[in-house]
Amino acid sequence: MTVFILVSGMFTGPHVWADATARLTAAGAEVHAVSLAGLGGTRPPAGTGIDLETHIADVLAVIDSVGQVAGREIVLVGHDYGIHPVVGAADRRAGSVARIVYLDSGLPRDGVPALAAVADQGLREEALRAAGERAQGADAELPPPARDAWQLWGSTADVSDAALDRLTALASPQPLDTLLQPLRLTGAAATVPMAGILCSGNGGSIAMVQARVDLGEPTLQALTDPRVTFFELPTGHWPMLSSPTALAVTLLQAAAGEGRRLTPVAATRVQPFLLEVPELPRERTGNIDLYLPPAAHGPRPALVFVHGGPVPREARPTPRDWPVLKGYARFAAGHGVAGVTLDHRLHAVTDYEQAAADLADAVERVRADPRVDADRVALWFFSGSGPLTADWMGRTPPWLRCLAASYPIMAPLPNWGRLGSRFHPADAVAHAGSLPLVLVRAGLEAASVAATVEEFLSAAHEYGADIEVVDVPNGHHNFETVDRTGESGEAVRRAMRTVLRHLTA
Structure with a gap:
């Protein structure tokens, strides 16, 4: 049996996975949507510090609760910001994780905070201003987007009005230290097979990744490893809301090691x-x-x-x-x-x-x-x-x-x-x-x-x-x-x- 551990992105919680979870469960998989501290309705006591390490610990707790059982393979899925605690947890439990799935996300690196993955310079500056203005001893947070501002964080193409309303209503402020604390990796996560799911409606494509590999970008050369596969979904940044059936099918394929592989740069001169x-x-x-x-x-x-x-x-x-x-x-x-x-x-x-x-x-x-x-x-x-x-x-x-x-x-x-x-x-x-x-x-x-x-x-x-x-x-x-x-x-x-x-x- 495949055990999917799903980790959502900024401002969101387990609720975004509901439709995809139902489809994965119907296909015979076991699914756990992680509730990250401070997100998805979970509000720790005031003054409780929440940073990236807190969220890594949340993912580790779910991995450990599943345990290592013969015939069960754990697949970690990180969407958007969620890939940072996913990779951090995989780095510490590499022997327990069968595969990491990067769902329309960046590639976390050792010593780099999650904020660096936010493409919009204005949003990064907003986060840094909030950090600079935090009151002594207070927990700084980044407020969630208004309904018409979600597209600044990723394309909302194909997301229904009802789903966007629900996304907005259930959004939580993002604890700022989750974005500012550098990710610390030992390199163990790099030994875990991975799959990338790119959402073409958000600007990603396998061809673009291959082109960057061909340019010789050092951080991407590992993506040509035969254990790394890729998929494209023709939708925006929120496939769990816009295309849950297609996402579930793709996650099952990714867990099975299917998908397209990149060509090493030496072979694509x-x-x-x-x-x-x-x-x-x-x-x-x-x-x-x-x-x-x-x-x-x-x-x-x-x-x-x-x-x-x-x-x-x-x-x-x-x-x-x-x-x-x-x-x-x-x-x-x-x-x-x-x-x-x-x-x-x-x-x-x-x-x-x-x-x-x-x-x-x-x-x-x-x-x-x-x-x-x-x-x-x-x-x-x-x-x-x-x-x-x-x-x-x-x-x-x-x-x-x-x-x-x-x-x-x-x-x-x-x-x-x-x-x-x-x-x-x-x-x-x-x-x-x-x-x-x-x-x-x-x-x-x-x-x-x-x-x-x-x-x-x-x-x-x-x-x-x-x-x-x-x-x-x-x-x-x-x-x-x-x-x-x-x-x-x-x-x-x-x-x-x-x-x-x-x-x-």
């Missing part, structure tokens, strides 16, 4: 550019690489390629050494314009202001090069750099002849939290005027990303923007490396022809 391009040399200055046309005479227009992200700070090679970006730059140089790549510091979703400053500085240095025509520059954005396009549409300089974007993320994904209003392309496109826009759209894009593209296109059409869409019907995100087909190659050629036409006119 970045492919060379999908088109034949001239092997032109590059000039490296600071964070910029410049590819000049062969036998160029006089200043040439410049096409700057802006990588996506976030890209881990430790990732090697850095983006300007990725074959796909080098290929684009050489492709442009082969057609008579200066191709430019750069590294900018978009290492987390909180880094857009820094990345924007890096890009603006790089563009000005490119324009200052005497071999570049400072009055004819185009920008081409990829993937997660999409929000950076807003700067250039909102204040279009006269020398910007075209702005292109390939499979862009054009609004913050639900699991990113809030971005400043500066980085909302759907708002900025109202001011694009006659600036030519080119958008390369992947037909098999992740639903959460595709929604941001459609929002942007709707706004672009409403405001009469000069936009051309290049569709890749059978293309995925990063189609140049994922889908090396004739269709992909033709899409790159068509987009490049269009950009060059505007740039050289």
Whole structure:
């Protein structure tokens, strides 16, 4: 028999698991939904300190009550914040736990508090303010969200009005020290097989995790272990409320060791550019690489390629050494314009202001090069750099002849939290005027990303923007490396022809 121990996230308690529990029990599993101190209606006496260690002890108590019985396998399931006490408990009872399931959660690390996993910078700052204002000897708490603010903590897609009402009515303040106390791990939890369940309506996908693994992010390389499997659910951050039957089925599959496995980075080396391009040399200055046309005479227009992200700070090679970006730059140089790549510091979703400053500085240095025509520059954005396009549409300089974007993320994904209003392309496109826009759209894009593209296109059409869409019907995100087909190659050629036409006119 499988014994599921379910641990809910911030502000919530065992009640959120009711429907999923019923389905798991009907399938023959034993289920225990953990009541964490201070949450789900449990209110300890005033002055009782509640921190992460308290919640780890709550999970340990349930593990120990189940005991080790032949034929029974304990599966710990942590949703959202709940993964922190789950991993902490598994670290101390690794021999008793058969599997850990990460349900639309982050990856807890030794010495890092749970607050670090909250994507929204404003919410983190709110928690830190509450900590700073706590009265002497008082238990500081973070108040639960209002009904219309739950989406700041994760997408409420597919959650019924009644379920959202109940979630709000039963929510509890989160003891602040549960978020601020660093998690302490010995490494024993890393020996326990794991499964990740990603909710695509909240912005997660297996493809995105694989892409981060391919970038060489050190903390994710363990996810390629064959004992690690992944699943996707097409719903928001609260699958126990929105899709309890699908969640129960997935949990049973995860417990059985089923699911998709990631490919080790050594086996997914970045492919060379999908088109034949001239092997032109590059000039490296600071964070910029410049590819000049062969036998160029006089200043040439410049096409700057802006990588996506976030890209881990430790990732090697850095983006300007990725074959796909080098290929684009050489492709442009082969057609008579200066191709430019750069590294900018978009290492987390909180880094857009820094990345924007890096890009603006790089563009000005490119324009200052005497071999570049400072009055004819185009920008081409990829993937997660999409929000950076807003700067250039909102204040279009006269020398910007075209702005292109390939499979862009054009609004913050639900699991990113809030971005400043500066980085909302759907708002900025109202001011694009006659600036030519080119958008390369992947037909098999992740639903959460595709929604941001459609929002942007709707706004672009409403405001009469000069936009051309290049569709890749059978293309995925990063189609140049994922889908090396004739269709992909033709899409790159068509987009490049269009950009060059505007740039050289």
